[in-house]
Amino acid sequence: MYKSENFSKKSVLINSFLSKFLKIIGWGLVSLFTLSALVLSTISIIIGWAVILPIQVCAVFLLIGGVCIFKGKRLGDQISRYKKYCTIINNRNIIPVELIAENTSKSLNFIIKDVQKMIDKNYFINTYIDKRNNQIVLTNEDFVPPRYEDVAYEVKEEEKTDESNEVDTIINKGMNYLTQIKEANKNIKSESMGDKIVQVEDVTSKIFDVVKHDPSKLTQIQKFMDYYLPTTLKLLNSYHTLEEQGIDRENITTTMESIENTMNTIVVAFENQLDYLFEDEAIDISTDITVLENMLVQEGLTSGKF
Secondary structure (H helix, E strand, C coil): CCCCCEEHHHHHHHHHHHHHHHHHHHHHHHHHHHHHHHHHHHHHHHCCCHHHHHHHHHHHHHHHHHHHHHHHHHHHHHHHHHHHHHHHHHHCCCEEEEHHHHCCCCHHHHHHHHHHHHHHHHEECEEECCCCCCCCCCCCCCCCCCCHHHHHHHHHHHHHHHHHHHHHHHHHHHHHHHHHHHHHHHHCHHHHHHHHHHHHHHHHHHHHHHHCCCCHEEEHHHHHHHHHHHHHHHHHHHHHHHHHHHHCCCCHHHHHHHHHHHHHHHHHHHHHHHHHCCCHHHHHHHHHHEEEEEEEECCCCCCCCC
């Protein structure tokens, strides 16, 4: 039923014997204290004075006996839990800690610590706890369990990969918008409008370059990605549609002029967006300059005027 390479009968038998031995010794000492205390009490009554020192010695034996009983019971309880764990594990190679917790009415932390102690005592052989996934893993004798440092490193690498993938997804989405804006520019005949679109293209490319080199700035362009770019593309497509009508009428002309004027605002807004991305760098550089100037003054290397 159980896999012999993962369950040690020898260690369990030794500790089971030790548990019984400790309890026998413990109860023996307690019984000896009780009997000795009765005898000494009787003697003290007969002779008429208290026998203090012998009773104190007996009290020491009582304390030792109590410790032995406690240790023996604790060890026995652990062996009982071990047998229950074995029944739950059965012939599985991997078992969730949660399953054992549910069947023993113990907390996850208790099970993890308890099983780890059993592994340390060689109750379980070729076994380790996958704390990352809260699983107990039973392996063959050739398997080397991963170190915590390795697992932590793998988690960090996965987080970096996920972050990199997110940045790539956003950048690709943005470049798709940029490609469509360039395509719209090719279709628009107005030179003045074309010049503004080129400015938008240039600033947008620079924004994506900044984010690509510093993914932490990704959150700063969320609205730029979700609203500004798609709305700009929509306006350009509308401008092209109106331009294609080829007629000079009030609604068409007014709308086209409105879009062209809005492009001025968009260019400024996009440039501001790019500028905001360098806000932290500007603060850091300003701080560095201030510190440098103060150090130069303190060292007497300058006149103190900047």
